[in-house]
Amino acid sequence: MQSASARPRAYLLLLPAAILLIVFMAVPYLNIFVISFRNPGQGTPYADGYTLLNYTRIFTSTLYQGQLFNTLWIGLVTTFITLVIGLPVAFQLGRADLRWRGLAYGIVLSPLLVGIVIRSYGWTILLGNNGVINRTLINLGVIEFPLPLMYNSLGIIIALVHVFLPFMILPIMSAVQSIDPALVSAARSLGAGRVTVIRRILLPLAMPGIQAGCILVFVLSLSAYVTPAMIGGLRVKTMAVTVVDALLDTFQWPLGAALALVLSAIGALIVVIFARATRMRWKVQ
Amino acid sequence: MTKVSITKLTKNYGPGIRAVDSISLDIPSGEFVSLLGPSGCGKTTTLKMLAGFESVTSGGIAFDGQDVVSVPPEKRDIGMVFQNYALFPHMTVRGNLAFGLEMRKVPKADMDRRIQATLDLVQLTPYADRYPRQLSGGQQQRVAIGRALVIEPRILLLDEPLANLDAKLREEMRVFIRDLQRRVGITTVYVTHDQAEAMTMSDRVVVMFGGKIAQQGRPGDIYDYPVSRAVAGFVGQVxxxxxxxxxxxxxxxxxxxxxxxxxxxxxxxxxxxxxxxxxxxxxxxxxxxxxxxxxxxxxxxxxxxxxxxxxxxxxxxxxxxxxxxxxxxxxxxxxxxxxxxxxxxxxxxxxx
CATH class of the missing domain: 2.40.50.140 (Nucleic acid-binding proteins)
Structure with missing residues (x-):
């Protein structure tokens, strides 16, 4: 129990984080929000005066809507695939009796040890029409023409799954590690077989980790830039790529800001809906 | 009601590490037996072999004459109470009690009746819809006992269930568990290192040292007529x-x-x-x-x-x-x- 007089001083510890958040998160977001209502400029990032034009452009343009939809789709599919691949791995790594924990940890973290540009470049070598995968398959006579693995959503998803897998595995693994092994014994003593133990005990108790992993991978996929830019090329553009184009190439800051905000808003909405749907009543005070 | 026979039960953890050394024990139906001994004496390993969580190196375990050594825990029809209670944190008290009945596919009406009867038995009816972490240690303990009993198991196994409670509650729970066991009449094996606990609760105390049974008998007999220095010293001052x-x-x-x-x-x-x-x-x-x-x-x-x-x-x-x-x-x-x-x-x- 803390005494009441100790409380204000304890809150002081939050000050550095609060300053960091306000200066480097809230202020830029506010700035973006204001810019998104600016008039487009001629040779300048934006002109004087305010308008809703940037938003009406987004909501009337099939191009932007398509990109938005595609970005969300890539995010959802990437999340789903990393969950399917990561869940069994995380459950194994979370076991108390695991040997070689250090090695397994290293393998899981390995995608993060190489810079994202190099890693994405590596995927272009593998996925291209003249890439390792297509070459091998053609040489083996499995296919006649190269499979379209690059410059499409499939290639982006493959690369994103690889990059973001650790962000799915680690939170689930730590949730599984925190489950008391006696719960499994208790369930078995009550008549539960192995599958029932997983379904009724381990999965629900790993839910906080699953939730965290899904949200992490989803938002990271939505905001990913380097990988979609390198693998999607000019053919498939995700929202993040289009936003950067608007800011740097075509110099339309107000449009770029509006696109970024719409993506953030929709992403946040999906995260909130997901979090509410997977809310754990037993965790709520 | 079930009678338990343990014959020459042995457990080795690797070569030369013998946790349980050829113990034999017959537990008549409805008896409350305590396995008493210091940590590392093999009492918990014996209990885990009874439950099926630990494999048997050699020897036999039979419930009512029927060998269960190769039967997995989920098919042994046991009720087990764990030292840290092991309640399912994501289920309410009612959910915890229902779990074993759901595994047995008990019909809904029957299930409700049995859960209610068990809630009354462990005096937790007002707390049925709370989650475990909203309960005190003693209440959690009673949920754990209720969850083990509601399935009407053949035998009840308790692994140092009172070790985490404070002294006063521990004494209350001793009486509570003993009364409950008498009323239900279930064959019970209770593991403890606390001699007072074993003495007050058991029909029979089995004192174990180094994986072997040092002495077994009624609490009074063990106390008054110990066979060895070790037993005499373990069951009270001497x-x-x-x-x-x-x-x-x-x-x-x-x-x-x-x-x-x-x-x-x-x-x-x-x-x-x-x-x-x-x-x-x-x-x-x-x-x-x-x-x-x-x-x-x-x-x-x-x-x-x-x-x-x-x-x-x-x-x-x-x-x-x-x-x-x-x-x-x-x-x-x-x-x-x-x-x-x-x-x-x-x-x-x-x-x-």
Whole structure:
């Protein structure tokens, strides 16, 4: 129990984080929000005066809507695939009796040890029409023409799954590690077989980790830039790529800001809906 | 009701590490048996083998004559209570109780009736819709017991269930569990390192050391007639007095002790044999220095704990003895007293 007089001083510890958040998160977001209502400029990032034009452009343009939809789709599919691949791995790594924990940890973290540009470049070598995968398959006579693995959503998803897998595995693994092994014994003593133990005990108790992993991978996929830019090329553009184009190439800051905000808003909405749907009543005070 | 037979049960953890060493034990239907011993004596391993969580190296376990060694825990029909309760944190009290019944595909109406009956039994009806972390330690403990009993298992296994409770609650729960077990009449195996717990609750106490059964019997018999120094010391405080047999007459041996002559059963011993006698601290009476009878001693230290006074006293030959009395008359350290012991209160150890 803390005494009441100790409380204000304890809150002081939050000050550095609060300053960091306000200066480097809230202020830029506010700035973006204001810019998104600016008039487009001629040779300048934006002109004087305010308008809703940037938003009406987004909501009337099939191009932007398509990109938005595609970005969300890539995010959802990437999340789903990393969950399917990561869940069994995380459950194994979370076991108390695991040997070689250090090695397994290293393998899981390995995608993060190489810079994202190099890693994405590596995927272009593998996925291209003249890439390792297509070459091998053609040489083996499995296919006649190269499979379209690059410059499409499939290639982006493959690369994103690889990059973001650790962000799915680690939170689930730590949730599984925190489950008391006696719960499994208790369930078995009550008549539960192995599958029932997983379904009724381990999965629900790993839910906080699953939730965290899904949200992490989803938002990271939505905001990913380097990988979609390198693998999607000019053919498939995700929202993040289009936003950067608007800011740097075509110099339309107000449009770029509006696109970024719409993506953030929709992403946040999906995260909130997901979090509410997977809310754990037993965790709520 | 189920009778449990354990025959030459052995558990090795790798070569040379024998946790349980060929123990045999028959538990009649409805009996409450405690496995008592220090940590590492094999009591928990034995319980885990009964539950099916630990594989058996050799030997047999049978429920009602039917071998269960190769039966997995989920098919053994046991109720188990764990040391840390192991309640499912994501289920309410009702959900925890329902789990085992759902596994058995009990019809809904029947299930509701049995859950309600069990809630009443463990006095948790007002808490049925709470989650485990919203309950106190004692309440969680009762959920754990209810969850084990609601499935009406063949045997009830308890692994040091009171170890995490505070002293007062622990005593309440002893009585609660014992009453419940009597009412339900279920065959029960209870693992503990707490001799008082084993004594108050059990029909039979099995004392284990080093993977073997050192002694088994009714609590009173284990206490009064221990076979070895280790058992005598583990089940309560003890004074061990070394003496020599000075005469044997019709099965009764006379032993000279610092308290005067003792009379114990002779068994195979003959005159001149050395013998170690057990003398419980409460078997010794402390009398004022001017009383008649007894031997002279001086108070070295006294420990007051409410109803009971524990004394350490020095005899004239320098030997110290422990005495336990009700705290009606008190002697200060340094006081001269006289100690009197009935000649029949001594018990000879089988092994030194």
């Amino acid at each position: 004074n061990l007095i070394d003496g020599k047999i000075v005469g044997v007459d019709s099965g009764i041996a006379r032993v000279d002790t610092p308290f005067g002559p003792a009379e114990v059963k002779a068994g195979h011993r003959t005159e001149g044999d050395p013998v170690t006698l057990v003398l419980r601290p409460e078997a010794i009476d402390i009398l004022p220095a001017d009383a008649a009878g007894g031997v002279t001693a001086s108070v070295v230290a006294s420990y007051f704990s409410g109803a009971i006074l524990d004394y350490t006293l020095a005899l004239q030959d320098g030997q110290t003895v422990d005495v336990k009395t009700i705290a009606r008359q008190r002697f200060e350290p340094g006081a001269q007293v006289r100690l009197a012991v009935d000649a029949h209160r001594f018990w000879p150890l089988e092994v030194g």
